Amino acid sequence: MASPEASEAHQAANLAKILPPEENTYTVTEQRIPMPDGIQLAADLYQPDLPANNNPRGLIYVLGPYGRKGVMALLNAKCFATRGYMVLFVSCRGTAGSGGTFVAAMTEQADSQAVVKWMREQPWYPGRFTTFGASYLGYVQWALLRDPPKDLIASVNLCSVYDHSLLAWTNGVYRPDRISWSYVVASQDEAGGGVVSSIPGLLKLKSVVDSMPLFDATERLFDGKAPYALEVMKTPNLNDPFWARAKHEAALDLVNVPLLLRSGWYDTLTVQTLAAYARARDRGVKVYLTVGPWTHVQACGSDAYPEVFDFLDEYVRGRKKDHRPLSVKVFVTGAEEWRSMPSWPPATEERTFYLYGDKTIDPQPPSADSPPASFTYDPQNPTPTVGGPLMVRGGRVDDSIYASRSDVLVYTSAPLEEEVEVMGKPIVQLAHSTDIPYADLWIRLSEVDADGVSHNLTENFQALDEVEQGGESSLSLVDRAHVFKKETCIRLVIAGGSFPLMARNPGTGVNRTQAKELKAVTHTVQHGSGLSKLILPCTS
Structure with missing residues (x-):
């Protein structure tokens, strides 16, 4: 550094x-x-x-x-x-x-x-x-x-x-980067050169963020410094x-x-x-x-x-x-x-792309018998954060690794026959349920290029604690201005978390920063008759 x-x-x-x-x-x-x-x-x-x-x-x-x-x-x-x-x-x-x-x-x-x-x-x-x-x-x-x-x-x-x-x-969802930020500010005077010189101390934070309970490990690290950071975790x-x-x-x-x-x-x-x-x-x-x-x-x-x-x-x-x-x-x-x-976002029209049971995306809705798909999120082995909106080491990355993981659903369109220009907030609507009432959703929109390499565009996440089973989950992703070129593919990645961007949901209803017990959660997405879809704001 x-x-x-x-x-x-x-x-x-x-x-x-x-x-x-x-x-x-x-x-x-x-x-x-x-x-x-x-x-x-x-x-x-x-x-x-x-x-x-x-x-x-x-x-x-x-x-x-x-x-x-x-x-x-x-x-x-x-x-x-x-x-x-x-x-x-x-x-x-x-x-x-x-x-x-x-x-x-x-x-x-x-x-x-x-x-x-x-x-x-x-x-x-x-x-x-x-x-x-x-x-x-x-x-x-x-x-x-x-x-x-x-x-x-x-x-x-x-x-x-x-x-x-x-x-x-x-x-x-609690953001663990609040721990690293608070640690940097609390340590900068000791480091002798302000906030920039205190950043190398972040290397010791990985073991803290990996720990459970997160609160206890943070308290030990801070050793009396920045007590407000602990109050944030409890509130x-x-x-x-x-x-x-x-x-x-x-x-x-x-x-x-x-x-x-x-x-x-x-x-x-x-x-x-x-x-x-x-x-x-x-x-x-x-x-x-x-x-x-x-x-x-x-x-x-x-x-x-x-x-x-x-x-x-x-x-x-x-x-x-x-x-x-x-x-x-x-x-x-x-x-x-x-x-x-003159303004953001510009005028757009909605274009709907439907999710299929075979993990494809298509502008036409699937038949009523399109099968559901499931995945299991395990907080003891959480789905990793790959690029995206991180304070450090985020941004645009190759996120093709998600396609080979069993704890996510990855939907990919056929190569596009025409450009699709997105200006604004993509929306994902899912017919979605979980087997326990405490869960999170993390959803990312990516683009797969002509060589088959996927890169992230935008994402968002939501705690779904005590969701109505069998109901609809709707999540607006963060705004984006992007052109999907011809021959590229639209990809949607759905997971139960993104760690360490999100503090893992323990699956028990206990505050995620203080929980000791962890339970895995199985998510199921229904597809029949176009129940689950991606809605893109597109220029006409």
Whole structure:
């Protein structure tokens, strides 16, 4: 794994290639920002060195938990300060010299408002500001937007969520990557170089995630650090008061400034980014959306900065007008091209493909006697995650291995006679039952190329605990823009889990992070008369 210095050098070299040259030097001064409860947040104020009578182009406020050095300083402050912007880069409480204790997602609303109040009292404050940041640094922007400051003029929010409860317990399933994320943040100061230098410690996490009960192994690993992470594991009920301070969906109905949103088709946070886009768009907010063929880390990287600066030039500097007449830009895989459009998703028509008992897919429904198919999910030997929306080592991969596994159902169409262009959310409807009332579904849409190699496109999962036996299960997969070319095949993979993307369902009804006993579950899918189907949103 590359060192923090190597990572910073790589990002700096990339910025130098894709951005206009740096225009000025800058001065950095340390700040201590008092909070209402008496603690102080550590911050760095970047002020560009400009000729007399030249004002900074604007003030950018950044709040995050990953430190203020190295690549974090480069991407969140230095690149703006060297191009005429003033930046206030603040560390969340309990991180990088800030007082208090870091409790993920729980204090950002109050703390971000307190920073704004303090900022207004400073002699250098220009009277208005914009916010910037990716991932968790985007989440804190949504927290601030639950009560939008009147002097906030724009928000650049890359690859983030507005509700941390939905990130930890997604569709009823606990995400083990919350353990690794919490461990990295809790360990970064010890590592001495911020969040990047703490990542090698993740190697010890594999044995933890493999352990049962997951909660006990995590508690031993953390040894008193990040107790909030254990509370998250014990609280699957998202209506529990514990989660109240981590939910900022209300911001979607209050935001009233231009937004720049960005994500990737393999970003683990895509769902909330697209939901935020749709809510803001429907309210008439000026919102720009870019979605590329990226993982989370790729979508958050330096390649985003040309469009960031274009956005700032229009909404902060006031120079460029209508810099992007069509507000949505998506990468269409298969066609391997960028497309601009006025809204996402574009108008589509549903095309239905039916699942057959012989594991094929066809536009015509099968006969009534098409046989059912079954598979058994064993939590002691869980179906493995292969690529997809992982924080680390995810993305587009060869997932042909699923076709040879007995714990999945793999349906494949004949080679297509014409292109099929998908734009939006695929939907899978299954006539589905299980032999015990505690189970999960994981479904993936893939493409098989002319050489017989399968690659993943999109997926989703859902806890089905206490499902009605013999009922219908309907699952919307995550949005996708893809062209199935002629001679390729449509593939659907159905399993009872995907580990370690999903914490395994023990099959007993006990909280999956605390369960000791494990039971296998048999899933059965009915096919007769077209009961089970894949519905694709296709352009006409």
